[in-house]
Amino acid sequence: MQITMTVNGEEYTREVEPRMLLTHFLRDELGLTGTHWGCDTSNCGTCSVLMDGDPVKSCTVLAATASGHQIRTVEGLEVDGVLDPVQQGFSEMHGLQCGFCTPGMMMTARALLDENPNPTEAEIREAISGQICRCTGYATIVRSIRWAADHPAAATHTEEVAS
Amino acid sequence: MHGGLAGMMHGLASQDGVASDPLNRLDERGMDRKSERSGERGATRVRSRVTIRKDDVQVPAPFAYERATSVDHALELLERLGPEARLLAGGHSLLPMMKLRVAAPEHLIDLDPLAVQLGYIREQAGEVRIGAMTRHREILASDLLARRLTMFTDAERLIADPLVRNRGTIGGALCQADPAEDLSSVIAALQGRAVIRSRSGEREVAMREFHVGPYETVVGEAEMLIEVRVPLREGAGSAYEKVKRRAGDWAVAAVGAALWLSGGTIEGAGIGTTAVGGGVTSERAEAALVGERPAEEVFDRAAEIAAEDCDPVADQRGSVDYKRHLTAELTRRALRRAAARALGAEA
Numbered sequence: 001m002q003i004t005m006t007v008n009g010e011e012y013t014r015e016v017e018p019r020m021l022l023t024h025f026l027r028d029e030l031g032l033t034g035t036h037w038g039c040d041t042s043n044c045g046t047c048s049v050l051m052d053g054d055p056v057k058s059c060t061v062l063a064a065t066a067s068g069h070q071i072r073t074v075e076g077l078e079v080d081g082v083l084d085p086v087q088q089g090f091s092e093m094h095g096l097q098c099g100f101c102t103p104g105m106m107m108t109a110r111a112l113l114d115e116n117p118n119p120t121e122a123e124i125r126e127a128i129s130g131q132i133c134r135c136t137g138y139a140t141i142v143r144s145i146r147w148a149a150d151h152p153a154a155a156t157h158t159e160e161v162a163s
Numbered sequence: 164m165h166g167g168l169a170g171m172m173h174g175l176a177s178q179d180g181v182a183s184d185p186l187n188r189l190d191e192r193g194m195d196r197k198s199e200r201s202g203e204r205g206a207t208r209v210r211s212r213v214t215i216r217k218d219d220v221q222v223p224a225p226f227a228y229e230r231a232t233s234v235d236h237a238l239e240l241l242e243r244l245g246p247e248a249r250l251l252a253g254g255h256s257l258l259p260m261m262k263l264r265v266a267a268p269e270h271l272i273d274l275d276p277l278a279v280q281l282g283y284i285r286e287q288a289g290e291v292r293i294g295a296m297t298r299h300r301e302i303l304a305s306d307l308l309a310r311r312l313t314m315f316t317d318a319e320r321l322i323a324d325p326l327v328r329n330r331g332t333i334g335g336a337l338c339q340a341d342p343a344e345d346l347s348s349v350i351a352a353l354q355g356r357a358v359i360r361s362r363s364g365e366r367e368v369a370m371r372e373f374h375v376g377p378y379e380t381v382v383g384e385a386e387m388l389i390e391v392r393v394p395l396r397e398g399a400g401s402a403y404e405k406v407k408r409r410a411g412d413w414a415v416a417a418v419g420a421a422l423w424l425s426g427g428t429i430e431g432a433g434i435g436t437t438a439v440g441g442g443v444t445s446e447r448a449e450a451a452l453v454g455e456r457p458a459e460e461v462f463d464r465a466a467e468i469a470a471e472d473c474d475p476v477a478d479q480r481g482s483v484d485y486k487r488h489l490t491a492e493l494t495r496r497a498l499r500r501a502a503a504r505a506l507g508a509e510a
């Protein structure tokens with residue numbers, strides 16, 4: 001069947017099997033492998049992307065259902081070489097170790113801050129409570145998101161981080 | 164009951180392709196007996212004892228896909244496509260089951276396009292009406308429910324996690340009829356009703372009669388749940404208490420209590436229990452409350468009865484004794500908070 005969806009502001013039309021999951025559509029059809037795929041049972045949250053602005057577990061959404069919706073993935077955080085404050089926060093506060101959970105965590109953080117620019121620690125913890133990190137113990141992830149809340153206008157260029 | 168198919172499947176996914184396990188475990192819950200019954204459209208249809216290879220546990224088996232453009236369209240499709248068609252709401256129970264081949268419908272009718280039309284919470288004719296496609300997130304955010312039917316808000320805070328709540332719907336939750344599902348006992352305790360529609364008309368069923376058994380409801384093959392209606396009463400207070408092992412998990416046990424007070428006396432009461440077997444309500448505990456004034460001894464008595472009435476199964480979440488103990492204690496706590504709310508002493 002033919003589906004059309006907007007991913008990170010760009011419209012894509014593809015022929016897919018109805019049973020294709022959104023995670024696989026993003027990764028295998030569009031090559032957007034930033035969205036990770038872990039438990040496949042809607043428990044770990046590493047596959048989280050924004051669907052019309054709300055974080056959802058893309059391993060449990062059909063690509064067909066997402067047709068006609070706006071999807072945002074981790075690749076859509078950086079715009080024209082400028083990092084999203086959430087990305088910079090994860091860099092500043094060591095919000096990742098292996099990085100497996102990170103794309104999902106960052107997307108949920110982005111959605112949280114869009115809705116609530118000044119969240120408490122409890123609100124941050126609640127927002128990421130559907131996602132598992134096996135490395136950090138969560139404390140640095142919470143700090144990273146808080147950093148992004150404190151620096152909403154941070155506009156770091158990717159080269160600055162790289163250097 | 165094992166308390167939550169998703170939780171069960173989580174365990175499964177970490178093992179190496181032992182996916183015949185869920186069928187055995189579903190067996191214990193009487194799920195495959197149900198599959199042999201024809202002519203009923205419950206939440207789960209175990210079609211045959213298929214052996215599942217590890218590679219299969221990633222995507223559902225092939226199916227034909229339709230998008231519902233209206234309720235009438237969905238009903239027409241259900242009628243035309245017959246028993247091998249299933250409705251897809253938020254997909255957070257059905258898609259995991261399809262990945263495991265515990266469900267393998269030939270046709271999926273996606274209700275996602277009806278999310279706006281059937282996504283509402285409104286006060287009308289002395290009751291609150293909630294559309295079938297209303298997502299957990301919207302129920303949690305509702306001021307009306309927080310003010311008048313606080314049990315919903317209590318329960319939603321502890322259902323799954325925020326991401327699952329962004330997709331899961333009240334209609335899907337009720338029709339899935341998982342014994343560990345929370346909203347059924349909430350709505351049963353509050354004496355709510357389900358509105359079920361088919362091409363030939365609409366009927367209302369009390370939530371207390373909605374479940375036929377685990378994973379099985381009265382919703383027929385060519386029918387669809389449209390709306391839930393919960394009466395609003397004066398002097399009412401309600402609360403939901405749940406114990407779970409960790410964030411995002413299903414209940415070990417949970418209890419919802421509603422009290423309707425008049426002149427300081429309990430005029431009506433609702434007790435709903437989750438994940439502990441038995442019925443979703445304890446009518447004997449409710450009867451023990453009516454006519455009494457809210458007090459600890461009265462709550463103790465109701466708690467004892469609710470614990471007697473439940474019928475838990477030992478599993479990885481706890482022993483029978485522990486779950487029975489929890490049922491009593493959570494009944495007590497829920498009654499205390501419901502009374503405080505009815506008396507305006509607690510928000």
Ligand SMILES: Cc1cc2nc3c(=O)[nH]c(=O)nc-3n(C[C@H](O)[C@H](O)[C@H](O)COP(=O)(O)OP(=O)(O)OC[C@H]3O[C@@H](n4cnc5c(N)ncnc54)[C@H](O)[C@@H]3O)c2cc1C
Nearest residue numbers: 252253254255256257323331332334335336338344345388
């Ligand atoms: C990780 C995880 C944790 C969870 N934890 C909890 C928890 O703690 N407590 C809890 O209560 N729930 C929990 N859930 C369940 C979840 O919140 C959803 O309520 C549930 O997945 C069903 O809703 P859905 O809209 O996704 O339904 P679907 O998966 O789309 O559908 C479920 C079933 O209902 C049928 N159906 C759907 N809508 C209708 C309709 N309108 N009329 C007739 N039939 C219909 C479908 O055909 C299907 O058989 C959890 C889920 C996950 C994935």
Ligand code: FES
Nearest residue numbers: 038039040045059
């Ligand atoms: S891969 Fe989607 S929740 Fe784990």
Ligand code: FES
Nearest residue numbers: 097098133134135
């Ligand atoms: S950084 Fe390794 S899982 Fe989170």
